[in-house]
Amino acid sequence: MSLFNIAGCSTAPYGSKHSYLTQIIEPQNQNTVFHWVDVLLQQTRDQRIVPPRAAYNFAMPMVAGFLAANAILKDYQEPFGVGEGPKDADPEVAYGVAFSIAAAEVFQQPFLREKKAFLDGFPDSVSKTSGIDWGKKVGRHVVKMRNNDGAEPSEVNYYLGRYKRRQDSLKWSPTGTFYSADPGPAFGSFDRGLFPGHGQIKPWSMRSGSQFRATEFYDPASPEFADEFDTIRRLGAADSSIRTADQSEIALFWEDGPWGVTPPGHFIYIAMQVLQQQATTFNELARSLALIGMTQCDASIAAWDTKYFFDVIRPESAIRQRAEKFRNPDPRVKRQSHWKSYIPTPPFPAYTSGHSTFGAAGAEMIALLQDTDRVSITGRSPDVVIWPQLEGVTRHWRSLSDIAEENGMSRLYGGVHWELDHTQAMAAGRGIAKQAFNDFFQRRV
Incomplete structure (x- = not known):
């Protein structure tokens, strides 16, 4: 595995405070795969990409890089029609070139300096030239393969008839009023719903976007909804008297708002931290990150x-504005016009939790790749610019499932999700990971 010189990268190199690798990867474990994934995380932060689009952007480069390298090394099966690569091609060179071409497509950023600095780390040879040519071919193949996948028209905050709006008292509406925290972020209110068409993008491993769709939400007049309403009203309030100091820290730790790697990026960050300890080949690592992406x-x-x-509807809108319209006989379902969530309420429907889906899918996939859930790990927040309270804060977990559960529960502690949002999303995330692991990139025999 090459130890290439990346000092010329416009995206900061390993060892820089701007690199996420500095936080989690031991110098001896630095490699081509981690380097290019770090480029994605930094670009997500620098462009302030929102979570669903960040998740979309992570997949294509990671898959393209793996397919290019694997076609040369021939370790794993793949269903995307790449074919066999040239025997004399350098697989790491091919990985970086294919990765950068796909990344340029999804981020609309050419990455020319990053690619040049990467390639300068490899001595000129027939193997390098062949790897460059093959990487270009595979990168373009993957970009073409994802053309017309529904991503482009879904990158706008308009419904365009994709989903029918509900008309009862549970109907989502933008949360107001203005949110701010000191110290912390400040957001405008009454934004349009974020990416209403994102759920109809062509998946990578699922049969359809609705394959893991949740079951129906509670009747707002039911006892179950009354319990949820009261729990979040008391637990998730900005001035909650029952939320513990640890739960408050958890809410901020996993908030992963703008100006950072986002929730899906956070679990890619965790995956790199865990996978560096695993004795693995370059292609095994490339496959692992492709599956996670x-x-x-x-x-x-x-x-x-x-x-x-x-x-x-989100809890904040329900509690502040609409409680009486639920016609719930439980006296706990009452309006509190000055109630405010502890963390910012996102501008899109509540059910289900994106955080919990990302976390369950990420943790389950890492566990499947490691062949164990029992991983003891200490972690920090990748980004503390929004919540300076997290400076120097570390958390410790004894299993990957504990990480996923804490991440999902953070949204309840923060007052932005119902508990059913979390439990249904966890089941979906685990199902997505298990299916992908069983169906994609199996070792050749």
């Missing part, structure tokens, strides 16, 4: 399909 993208599609299919 694919399933994070599909998690976004599944979550956004359920969100806009059911169109369910």
